[in-house]
Amino acid sequence: xxxxxxxxxxxxxxxxxxxxxxxxxxxxxxxxxxxxxxxxxxxxxxxxxxxxxxxxxxxxxxxxxxxxxxxxxxxxxxxxxxxxxxxxxxxxxxxxxxxxxxxxxxxxxxxxxxxxxxxxxxxxxxxxxxxxxxxxxxxxxxxxxxxxxxxxxxxxxxxxxxxxxxxxxxxxxxxxxxxxxxxxxxxxxxxxxxxxxxxxxxxxxxxxxxxxxxxxxxxxxxxxxxxxxxxxxxxxxxxxxxxxxxxxxxxxxxxxxxxxxxxxxxxxxxxxxxxx
Amino acid sequence: xxxxxxxxxxxxxxxxxxxxxxxxxxxxxxxxxxxxxxxxxxxxxxxxxxxxxxxxxxxxxxxxxxxxxxxxxxxxxxxxxxxxxxxxxxxxxxxxxxxxxxxxxxxxxxxxxxxxxxxxxxxxxxxxxxxxxxxxxxxxxxxxxxxxxxxxxxxxxxxxxxxxxxxxxxxxxxxxxxxxxxxxxxxxxxxxxxxxxxxxxxxxxxxxxxxxxxxxxxxxxxxxxxxxxxxxxxxxxxxxxxxxxxxxxxxxxxxxxxxxxxxxxxxxxxxxxxxxxxxxxxxxxxxxxxx
Numbered sequence: 001x002x003x004x005x006x007x008x009x010x011x012x013x014x015x016x017x018x019x020x021x022x023x024x025x026x027x028x029x030x031x032x033x034x035x036x037x038x039x040x041x042x043x044x045x046x047x048x049x050x051x052x053x054x055x056x057x058x059x060x061x062x063x064x065x066x067x068x069x070x071x072x073x074x075x076x077x078x079x080x081x082x083x084x085x086x087x088x089x090x091x092x093x094x095x096x097x098x099x100x101x102x103x104x105x106x107x108x109x110x111x112x113x114x115x116x117x118x119x120x121x122x123x124x125x126x127x128x129x130x131x132x133x134x135x136x137x138x139x140x141x142x143x144x145x146x147x148x149x150x151x152x153x154x155x156x157x158x159x160x161x162x163x164x165x166x167x168x169x170x171x172x173x174x175x176x177x178x179x180x181x182x183x184x185x186x187x188x189x190x191x192x193x194x195x196x197x198x199x200x201x202x203x204x205x206x207x208x209x210x211x212x213x214x215x216x217x218x219x220x221x222x223x224x225x226x227x228x229x230x231x232x233x234x235x236x237x238x239x240x241x242x243x244x245x246x247x248x249x250x251x252x253x254x255x256x257x258x259x260x261x262x263x264x265x266x267x268x269x270x271x272x273x274x275x276x
Numbered sequence: 277x278x279x280x281x282x283x284x285x286x287x288x289x290x291x292x293x294x295x296x297x298x299x300x301x302x303x304x305x306x307x308x309x310x311x312x313x314x315x316x317x318x319x320x321x322x323x324x325x326x327x328x329x330x331x332x333x334x335x336x337x338x339x340x341x342x343x344x345x346x347x348x349x350x351x352x353x354x355x356x357x358x359x360x361x362x363x364x365x366x367x368x369x370x371x372x373x374x375x376x377x378x379x380x381x382x383x384x385x386x387x388x389x390x391x392x393x394x395x396x397x398x399x400x401x402x403x404x405x406x407x408x409x410x411x412x413x414x415x416x417x418x419x420x421x422x423x424x425x426x427x428x429x430x431x432x433x434x435x436x437x438x439x440x441x442x443x444x445x446x447x448x449x450x451x452x453x454x455x456x457x458x459x460x461x462x463x464x465x466x467x468x469x470x471x472x473x474x475x476x477x478x479x480x481x482x483x484x485x486x487x488x489x490x491x492x493x494x495x496x497x498x499x500x501x502x503x504x505x506x507x508x509x510x511x512x513x514x515x516x517x518x519x520x521x522x523x524x525x526x527x528x529x530x531x532x533x534x535x536x537x538x539x540x541x542x543x544x545x546x547x548x549x550x551x552x553x554x555x556x557x558x559x560x561x562x563x564x565x566x567x
Binding site: 229230236 | 347379380382383386387390391392393502507510511512513514515516517518519520521522523524525528529532533536
């Protein structure tokens with residue numbers, strides 16, 4: 001039984017969104033020629049244009065906000081601060097605690113405020129992706145809290161959350177080996193779509209019996225060329241996974257200049273160069 | 277996860293051994309430990325299986341109950357996974373200690389089975405939109421010595437093979453209500469087709485090579501592992517990177533290839549074994565838990 005939230009008044013359990021009763025035609029993933037169906041008219045291996053800013057939340061040590069298409073994700077970093085539990089491993093290196101939540105209005109279907117299993121799974125994925133990038137040995141007996149809140153999700157949110165969390169960690173001045181960037185690829189039959197939207201990920205429900213379709217999310221540290229997180233869904237051939245991983249890596253490299261530019265801008269704003 | 281403390285010298289020993297394709301217990305990098313599988317161990321369930329992989333001991337019980345199908349998928353049944361890390365395995369799991377690990381294991385199982393091909397969910401439908409079979413797959417970890425995912429996936433496949441779902445009929449009553457009728461014959465049942473159920477292979481990266489079926493000691497020497505779930509046709513349903521380290525893209529490609537090869541080779545002997553066990557029927561000697 002999922003945990004019951006007694007503090008907030010929820011609607012009746014049986015309520016449904018009217019969209020469930022609309023029969024949607026299965027959308028072809030590529031509309032005409034080479035362009036994708038969504039508004040941006042981008043090619044299959046193009047990322048959505050990113051808007052990223054740091055330093056929004058004044059209370060937090062570091063924070064970042066990312067918008068990619070309709071996806072809006074905000075992240076705040078608190079720490080390093082003292083850990084509650086002190087066991088042996090904490091003496092030598094710090095601890096990274098990640099928490100990823102969806103606002104109830106973020107997805108098509110209204111979610112609950114209490115953290116469900118999927119959110120715990122995504123928090124774990126976020127931790128695995130960020131952990132190799134942060135120099136935790138420089139913060140013994142401390143804990144760094146990374147809190148990601150997805151305000152609106154249009155497509156798999158984990159990859160953008162990883163990027164957002166890296167930006168927030170950089171804004172907080174936490175020492176890192178490298179930025180960790182995330183990218184998702186949706187693989188259907190032979191087509192690969194980089195940075196898919198929600199509609200592009202859902203098109204398998206129509207029952208079109210495509211043998212190989214799935215989504216691959218990858219987190220990469222670009223300068224070190226190390227993969228820090230990998231998750232895949234759906235049924236795929238092993239060669240398709242290899243191709244999808246390569247496409248994700250290229251996507252991360254494409255994303256890197258924009259994120260670097262955001263960080264430079266933030267640094268310049270925080271510590272403007274001395275006027276000579 | 278239940279971990280062992282390991283010294284630097286031991287780590288070096290393990291890493292050097294793996295480099296030469298020789299592990300601490302004499303296995304090669306792609307060899308599994310001695311595995312024992314037994315089905316139909318718990319009589320109150322509709323299907324059950326117990327798997328012993330080295331010292332890792334996993335018990336799976338499946339109960340089929342009639343429930344309401346999900347609103348978006350009215351003509352399909354579904355599976356619910358729950359993994360319980362028993363305090364028998366290690367005192368760390370006492371109380372709520374094992375909850376984190378249990379949730380991580382169940383979430384991964386949901387991901388592995390979240391596609392249309394693994395289990396034919398349409399065959400679990402009784403009447404669309406109203407009744408369907410819900411298979412509650414409950415996994416109990418009795419002993420923990422590394423490689424939990426592999427043991428759990430083999431146990432789930434064996435338990436699903438063993439599952440006997442009673443045949444039901446929806447009968448229309450005079451006043452328009454529907455009633456569920458169970459067949460009188462207790463042996464009249466529907467079996468689940470487990471051909472496409474995937475098996476999970478966990479590969480741990482130790483030094484520059486990777487090993488299959490790592491013990492706790494070997495896990496302590498590795499920085500990262502890759503979990504890959506493979507069907508008998510060689511299709512991959514789920515890939516996950518576990519652990520706090522990072523992997524080279526080349527390592528990932530190598531590991532997925534090894535995982536696919538090893539995983540594909542697991543299915544044929546497993547099905548053969550399960551069918552052989554079933555064919556023994558009532559003459560089979562039950563080993564149970566202390567064999």
